[in-house]
Amino acid sequence: MILVAGGTGRLGTLVVRRLAAAGRPVRVLTRDPARAGHLAELPAEVVRGDVRDPRGLDAATAGATVVVSAVHGFAGPGRVTPASVDRDGNVNLIEAARRAGAAFVLTSIAGAAPGHPVELFRMKAAAEAHLLSSGVPWTIVRACAFTELYLDLLRQTAGRSGRPVVFGRGDNPVGFVPVADVAAAVTAAATDPAQRGRILHVAGAANRTMNELAAEVQGELGTGGRPPRHVPRPVLRALAATAALHESALARQAAAALLMDTTDMTFDAAGAAAQ
Structure with missing residues (x-):
């Protein structure tokens, strides 16, 4: 069992x-x-x-x-x-x-x-x-990060405008799976x-950015051609800093989003195999 x-x-x-x-x-x-x-x-x-x-x-x-x-x-x-x-x-x-x-x-x-x-x-x-x-x-x-999780989050934030919210600039490649x-x-x-x-x-077959995932969601919603909304990095840094003061799911999410937006999150198959 x-x-x-x-x-x-x-x-x-x-x-x-x-x-x-x-x-x-x-x-x-x-x-x-x-x-x-x-x-x-x-x-x-x-x-x-x-x-x-x-x-x-x-x-x-x-x-x-x-x-x-x-x-x-x-x-x-x-x-x-x-x-x-x-x-x-x-x-x-x-x-x-x-x-x-x-x-x-x-x-x-x-x-x-x-x-x-x-x-x-x-x-x-x-x-x-x-x-x-x-x-x-x-x-x-x-x-690596689950593709469906982030697509769902983008769908949830699209709202009536059909424009998902991307935390940060959204142009950093990530090894979604x-x-x-x-x-x-x-x-x-x-x-x-x-x-x-x-x-x-x-890991997935290819690295993708949050902006690319947002474009996929906007394609589903028929709202392509308009940019997604963005939460600026300084706002993410301010939210993430509150984690040092008290436990907060929002602070954890902001810290993770900032990491995904600013560091190398691509998957290195050769490096992983060498571990």
């Missing part, structure tokens, strides 16, 4: 569907079982649990041969933060997998590093480090023991 934590999210849903289609027994761990309604037609068991609370994780992982973590805490209410979910939550889940004798597949992020300027990347790196030292058989899947490609890699890692002890990198 394969347990998928975060199995009701964008990535987790596709992983659960792929596992079920392959005839694999699958269990979904979610904070709110009502969020698994779209999986009702699948032969998947749904259990309530929160990776931030280790008390319920032994029951969730009981009988599992593989635990897949598709959770993230980049944005959310209350105590949902990269520290509480991507680091501490994954540590709790890894320890539960260790006690259950299960292998572990961690969905991480391309560029994860202890000294990264964005908290999410640092917390993913901390989870990776704990997994590598845990003694649990492991696979790490490092994915279709979420289906990441789901395929995670599913393969969960079902193939030969993938243990490997770090897998998943």
Whole structure:
């Protein structure tokens, strides 16, 4: 049986569907079982649990041969933060997998590093480090930014004008990846023991800019020919600076947007293969 934590999210849903289609027994761990309604037609068991609370994780992982973590805490209410979910939550889940004798597949992020300027990347790196030292058989899947996530965000901000909001100048190439490609890699890692002890990198076929994604959305809406709206970099810097004063999803999003707009976010396949 394969347990998928975060199995009701964008990535987790596709992983659960792929596992079920392959005839694999699958269990979904979610904070709110009502969020698994779209999986009702699948032969998947749904259990309530929160990776931030280790008390319920032994029951969730009981009988599992593989635990897949598709959770993230980049944005959310209350105590949902990269520290509480991507680091501490994954540590709790890894320890539960260790006690259950299960292998572990961690969905991480391309560029994860202890000294990264964005908290999410640092917390993913901390989870990776704990997994590598845990003694649990492991696979790490490092994915680039999900194309569909950013297309959805642009659609949501287009409003009545049909002009999406781009954070920053929007002309910096980014290694976006279709979420289906990441789901395929995670599913393969969960079902193939030969993938243990490997770090897998998943990226799209080409790097794209936010302005290019905005143009795609405007093409869908029939509002092409007009430029998207932009949030200037100084505004992003001011918002990102508030992260030092208090935890804020908006501050985290501004910091991530500034990074995507000002640094090299292209995917280097040769460099990744050399790791």
